[in-house]
Amino acid sequence: MDRKVDLSAPHSMGTTIIGVTYNGGVVLGADSRTSTGVYVANRASDKITQLTDNVYVCRSGSAADSQIVSDYVRYFLHQHTIQLGQPATVKVAANLVRLLSYNNKNFLETGLIVGGWDKYEGGQIYGVPLGGTIVQQPFAIGGSGSSYLYGFFDQAWKEGMTKDEAEDLVKKAVSLAIARDGASGGVVRTVIINSEGVTRNFYPGDQLPLWHEEMEPHNSLLDILGAPEPMSM
Amino acid sequence: MDRVAETERTLYPYVTGSSVVAIKYKDGILMAADMGGSYGSTLRYKSVERVKPIGKHSLLGASGEISDFQEILRYLDELILYDNMWDDGNSLGPKEVHNYLTRVMYNRRNKFNPLWNALVLGGVKNGQKYLGMVNMIGINFEDNHVATGLGNHLARPILRDEWHENLTFEEGVKLLEKCMRVLLYRDRSAVNKIQISKITEEGATVFPPFSLKTYWEFSAFKNPTLGAEGSW
Numbered sequence: 123m124d125r126k127v128d129l130s131a132p133h134s135m136g137t138t139i140i141g142v143t144y145n146g147g148v149v150l151g152a153d154s155r156t157s158t159g160v161y162v163a164n165r166a167s168d169k170i171t172q173l174t175d176n177v178y179v180c181r182s183g184s185a186a187d188s189q190i191v192s193d194y195v196r197y198f199l200h201q202h203t204i205q206l207g208q209p210a211t212v213k214v215a216a217n218l219v220r221l222l223s224y225n226n227k228n229f230l231e232t233g234l235i236v237g238g239w240d241k242y243e244g245g246q247i248y249g250v251p252l253g254g255t256i257v258q259q260p261f262a263i264g265g266s267g268s269s270y271l272y273g274f275f276d277q278a279w280k281e282g283m284t285k286d287e288a289e290d291l292v293k294k295a296v297s298l299a300i301a302r303d304g305a306s307g308g309v310v311r312t313v314i315i316n317s318e319g320v321t322r323n324f325y326p327g328d329q330l331p332l333w334h335e336e337m338e339p340h341n342s343l344l345d346i347l348g349a350p351e352p353m354s355m
Numbered sequence: 356m357d358r359v360a361e362t363e364r365t366l367y368p369y370v371t372g373s374s375v376v377a378i379k380y381k382d383g384i385l386m387a388a389d390m391g392g393s394y395g396s397t398l399r400y401k402s403v404e405r406v407k408p409i410g411k412h413s414l415l416g417a418s419g420e421i422s423d424f425q426e427i428l429r430y431l432d433e434l435i436l437y438d439n440m441w442d443d444g445n446s447l448g449p450k451e452v453h454n455y456l457t458r459v460m461y462n463r464r465n466k467f468n469p470l471w472n473a474l475v476l477g478g479v480k481n482g483q484k485y486l487g488m489v490n491m492i493g494i495n496f497e498d499n500h501v502a503t504g505l506g507n508h509l510a511r512p513i514l515r516d517e518w519h520e521n522l523t524f525e526e527g528v529k530l531l532e533k534c535m536r537v538l539l540y541r542d543r544s545a546v547n548k549i550q551i552s553k554i555t556e557e558g559a560t561v562f563p564p565f566s567l568k569t570y571w572e573f574s575a576f577k578n579p580t581l582g583a584e585g586s587w
Contacts, residue, residue: 220422224425249400251369251394252369252370253368253420253422254422255369255370255420255421255422257392257400257403259400259402
């Protein structure tokens with residue numbers, strides 16, 4: 123076991139992040155664990171960050187790098203919206219993220235998933251991994267927890283899902299990744315974006331399904347034993 | 356002061372494309388590449404278009420870092436735009452585009468900040484076919500058939516044997532498919548989703564993605580340790 127833990131290791135969001143399109147919009151999902159080395163610095167972080175009213179981004183990798191990139195993009199998009207006179211498109215938001223990621227690739231360590239809805243192309247998901255490549259996909263996964271989800275999505279993903287099917291898929295996937303990835307944990311947050319607007323949801327552990335070798339949580343052993351009176355000598 | 360210089364260099368690629376193979380044929384150039392974008396050993400993206408038309412006369416295929424390829428496409432967009440703005444009836448042909456790319460790649464290499472790609476540039480202008488290659492250290496040449504990455508080792512021997520002047524379209528496609536199949540068997544970063552593109556005097560066509568059948572019915576495959584139990 124380590125005797126020395128590095129409490130000043132950079133904050134990294136091990137993370138599981140997901141973005142999925144459905145017929146009408148997108149569902150973004152993420153876990154909530156931010157770690158500093160082995161210590162969990164924040165067990166209820168919000169990794170799904172707003173860029174505009176209609177575009178959000180899922181952040182993974184270095185917490186600092188992803189926050190600063192989101193801040194810059196939000197700033198640029200704000201100006202762009204004023205100049206354009208109408209809401210920015212998801213494609214523009216994703217390309218701004220890509221520009222920052224690509225042009226600073228030597229310094230940044232952050233993988234992002236940009237998702238949103240606009241009136242021209244409807245719901246869209248763009249992946250911007252390390253290095254600054256931009257890839258539009260019907261669904262995207264990222265972060266350390268995503269390693270455990272490639273097989274799951276290959277099997278479970280379907281074109282043309284409903285909003286509820288998409289959100290259930292995202293919830294299930296994040297929860298599966300949390301089960302196996304030490305760097306992911308906490309609660310599952312989802313954000314649904316469509317023509318009607320944005321809905322934020324929050325799912326703590328007790329509202330998620332249990333997987334292999336996981337057990338029903340209880341308040342105490344005593345509840346299970348049928349609470350015999352403690353023996354007094 | 357040195358710290359600033361040190362941080363301005365590409366150290367390693369992240370999302371990479373595998374081989375590109377291209378040949379001259381009767382009517383122009385045929386180019387093939389799979390649609391894979393690997394992230395280290397993970398086959399992460401399976402619908403990446405790695406061959407794109409450039410202007411009216413050229414096709415550009417790339418292997419290596421995809422973000423650098425996307426940036427090169429942006430540079431070429433600007434180059435073609437400025438060329439069109441002259442509005443003089445002239446247009447950049449494949450030889451000129453290849454030359455431009457060679458300068459870009461070599462100059463970046465001299466600054467120790469390369470675009471981590473191996474590029475294949477093919478095209479036809481005024482009946483003249485052109486096929487060239489340039490990579491991240493600025494090595495460039497033109498030939499009747501080129502390949503990048505593992506294609507150099509696996510595809511080019513096949514092409515040296517079976518390529519000849521004036522291949523028909525069908526013969527060319529079959530030859531490229533033969534190369535891509537070998538790459539599928541033997542390159543671990545290959546993905547079974549291939550795009551073949553052609554460019555002729557009439558223009559560029561990028562065909563829809565397709566998958567290749569593979570053959571496994573060798574008796575030695577079914578029973579590899581016959582007569583030698585414990586071997587592989």
